[in-house]
Every structure is written in structure tokens, then in C-alpha cells.
Amino acid sequence: MAHRTVDPVAVSAFKERIQAFEEARLSPLGTRSYPARRAIPEQDSPVRTPFQRDRDRIVHSKAFRRLKHKTQVFISPEGDHYRTRLTHTLETTGIARTVARALGLNEDLTEAIGLGHDLGHPPFGHIGEELVDNCLQQRFNLRFRHNHHSLRIVEVLERDGAGLNLTEQVRDGILRHTWSEPDPATLEGRIVRLVDRIAYINHDIDDAIRAGVLRAEDLPRDEIEMLGDSGSRRIDTLVLDVIERFEETGEITQGAVVGEAMMNLRSFMFENVYLAASAKSEHPRIEKMLRVLFDHYVEQPPPPMTPGASEAERIVDWLAGMTDRYAIRMFSDLAVPQGF
Numbered sequence: 578m579a580h581r582t583v584d585p586v587a588v589s590a591f592k593e594r595i596q597a598f599e600e601a602r603l604s605p606l607g608t609r610s611y612p613a614r615r616a617i618p619e620q621d622s623p624v625r626t627p628f629q630r631d632r633d634r635i636v637h638s639k640a641f642r643r644l645k646h647k648t649q650v651f652i653s654p655e656g657d658h659y660r661t662r663l664t665h666t667l668e669t670t671g672i673a674r675t676v677a678r679a680l681g682l683n684e685d686l687t688e689a690i691g692l693g694h695d696l697g698h699p700p701f702g703h704i705g706e707e708l709v710d711n712c713l714q715q716r717f718n719l720r721f722r723h724n725h726h727s728l729r730i731v732e733v734l735e736r737d738g739a740g741l742n743l744t745e746q747v748r749d750g751i752l753r754h755t756w757s758e759p760d761p762a763t764l765e766g767r768i769v770r771l772v773d774r775i776a777y778i779n780h781d782i783d784d785a786i787r788a789g790v791l792r793a794e795d796l797p798r799d800e801i802e803m804l805g806d807s808g809s810r811r812i813d814t815l816v817l818d819v820i821e822r823f824e825e826t827g828e829i830t831q832g833a834v835v836g837e838a839m840m841n842l843r844s845f846m847f848e849n850v851y852l853a854a855s856a857k858s859e860h861p862r863i864e865k866m867l868r869v870l871f872d873h874y875v876e877q878p879p880p881p882m883t884p885g886a887s888e889a890e891r892i893v894d895w896l897a898g899m900t901d902r903y904a905i906r907m908f909s910d911l912a913v914p915q916g917f
Contacts, residue, residue: 587623595626604681606827608763614745616732627744628685632692634741640696640730646900648702650781650851651788659784662702666695669776672812673769679820680764687765689743690750694769697726699897700904701863703851708864709897712871717889726897728752734894738883767829768819775815778843779808785850797845803838815839866908870896873911 592611599609613619613627622630635641644663651659660668670691677687699705699721710721728751732740750766753759754773761767785791793806805811818835822828831839871892878888879895886894899907 583620583623585620588621591623592621599683602681603683606764607680607682608686608746608765610683610685615742616745617742619742626685628683628689628747631741631743631747632685632689634735634743635689635693635696635731638696638730638735638741640735640898641692643898643900644695644698646902647698647700648705648901649777649784650702651784658787660780662695662698665777665780666692668780669694669769669773672776672816673772676768676772676816676819677765679816680768680823682768683763683765686746686750686763687768689747690754690761690766690769691772693731693743693747693751694727694754694773695723696730696751697723697728697897699723699726700899700901701867704857704860704863705867708867709871709893712868713889713893716871716875719889721893721897722755722757723897724752724755724758726893729894730898733883734898764829771819771829771831774843775812775839778839778846779811781846781850782842783808785846790850790853790855795849797841800838800842800845803835804842866904867896869908869911870904 595610599607603609610626610628611621613621615627621627625633641663644666645661647662649660649662649665670688673687673691674684676682677684699709701708706721706723713719713721728748731743731748731751735741746763746766749762750769753761753766754770756770761770782791782796786793801811804814815831815835818832819829822830822832830836874892874895875888878891881891882894882898883890896904
């Protein structure tokens with residue numbers, strides 16, 4: 578079946594309608610959808626903005642589908658209701674869109690950044706990222722950062738090495754969603770960066786209580802009284818504070834009082850959940866598994882996922898792309914004697 582030709586009149590009419598809508602509805606500080614700034618120019622769609630196309634490319638990518646089998650915090654929890662990297666991504670994106678709409682910013686751009694921000698996370702959550710980084714430093718004197726790998730996925734790994742050809746604004750938001758990077762270039766990217774933290778602190782509390790690592794009464798009283806006694810109330814408080822601060826300053830930030838309460842709650846989570854002995858009980862086995870896999874691929878490098886990939890890139894592309902269960906299966910194939 579022949580590829581359908583895009584009607585340039587329809588493209589132009591849709592573009593003009595969106596531009597008129599954005600001029601009427603978006604804040605002057607909001608990012609406009611046109612023109613599409615892509616590394617490789619493309620004809621615009623007659624039914625989707627450039628940022629909507631980016632969103633759809635991310636959602637249909639293999640890396641996005643793999644997020645459903647990647648750890649958020651708890652390793653292989655017993656139960657179906659714990660967050661995964663995929664549900665974290667969806668929660669972050671939903672909250673970020675709420676903020677963008679309330680502030681008159683570009684929801685489509687915000688959504689695309691939110692959906693793509695964690696594509697580069699390796700298996701087993703943050704312990705997996707630390708171990709890949711350590712192995713890479715020891716062997717190649719290089720560093721691994723999941724945000725940089727997220728960008729590599731959308732730029733060169735997806736579509737068999739062709740990449741997704743996303744817009745510049747989405748790629749910037751993906752790269753700079755971590756606080757170790759300079760501020761994102763757009764306010765929409767700054768929303769995702771802040772909301773990522775709002776989302777994970779609150780859903781990780783819920784999962785920690787479900788797992789029995791915390792009790793509700795263990796949470797710091799002053800911060801809970803300030804922010805709210807449930808995840809939904811805390812998120813509401815934090816979102817409303819972001820909106821109020823933006824109306825006052827034009828910046829995406831938390832106010833001093835609410836921001837301090839959120840950071841205190843984050844510190845509490847690091848001390849009592851993320852770095853607690855109960856949460857780290859599986860870490861030695863995960864470390865052994867990932868080091869065995871890394872060393873195996875050093876000895877027998879996997880095929881390159883993109884032309885011209887270095888030895889380190891071949892190893893990291895393969896290892897960071899694994900889901901938890903695929904990594905376990907590969908380790909079992911290497912470590913467990915196979916039947917004759």
C-alpha cells in the first residue's frame with residue numbers, strides 16, 4: 578500500500594489554527610509549538626503539533642515499553658501495586674501537565690519531556706545506575722548518567738540507530754531534568770525537573786508504607802502538617818505552591834517554607850528508605866549480577882546498536898537497556914550450569 582501524501586493545505590490550516598490558539602491561550606512565557614526545531618527537517622503533520630509527534634514517538638519506542646519492567650525503588654516486590662519506572666514516568670507527566678496548564682505553558686511539550694525523561698535508566702533503579710557508573714569508571718575512565726543515556730536513546734539508538742529526531746526543546750528537557758545539569762532552556766522543562774522530585778518523594782512514601790519499611794506515624798510530623806497527611810494532599814500543596822510562586826516571580830520553583838518542608842521530607846526518605854538497610858538488602862546480589870554481566874561484555878562485546886559505537890558504548894547500550902528480569906535471565910545463563 579502506497580504511503581499517503583500529506584496535503585500541504587491541511588498542514589498549513591492546522592498550523593495556523595494552533596498558532597492562533599497558542600497566541601490566545603498561552604502565557605507570553607510559554608514555548609510555541611512552531612517552528613519545529615529538529616536536527617533533520619521534516620514536513621509538519623496536519624493533525625499533530627511537533628511536540629505531539631515527539632510524544633507519540635517516545636510512547637511507541639521500545640525503550641519506553643521496557644520501563645514497565647524496571648525498578649523504581651523496591652526490587653522485585655511481592656505485589657502488583659508498587660511503582661515501576663513506567664508508572665513513575667506517568668505520574669510525573671500527569672502532575673507536570675497539570676502545572677503547565679495552570680500556568681498557561683505548553684502542555685504538549687511538557688508531556689513529551691515527562692514521558693522521555695527516564696528512558697535511559699538501567700535495571701534495578703538507582704543502585705543499577707551507581708553500579709554501571711562505577712564499572713564504567715573503573716574500566717574506561719568514563720561516567721554513566723541516566724539523563725545522558727536517555728538523550729542517546731532518542732538521538733541515536735531508537736529506530737535501529739536512526740533515532741527519533743525529536744525537537745530541540747524536548748531533547749533539552751530530557752537531558753536537563755536532573756539537578757546536576759544547568760537549568761532547562763524552557764519553562765516546560767523546568768516544570769518536569771521539579772515535578773519529578775515531587776512525584777517520586779510522594780509515591781515512594783506510599784510504596785515504603787505498603788512494603789512495611791515505614792509506618793505513616795514514622796513520617797516527620799512538622800513536614801506532614803505543612804504538606805498534608807496523604808500523597809494526594811501533599812502533591813496538591815506542592816503544586817499550588819509552584820503556581821503561586823510562578824505568579825509572583827515568573828520562575829518554576831517552590832517557596833521557601835514549602836520547599837524546605839519538601840526537602841526535609843526528601844532527606845527523611847534517603848535516611849529511612851533509600852539508604853536504609855531494609856531497602857539495601859538485595860544490593861550485594863544486584864552488584865554481583867551487574868558486575869558479572871559488565872565483565873562478560875568486556876570480554877565479549879555485544880554487537881553495536883548504532884554504527885561507530887565504541888567498546889564502552891556497546892557495553893553500556895546493551896546493559897543499560899536491560900529490564901530487571903532480562904538482566905536476571907542473562908546472569909542465570911552465565912552463572913547457572915545449563916543442561917546437556
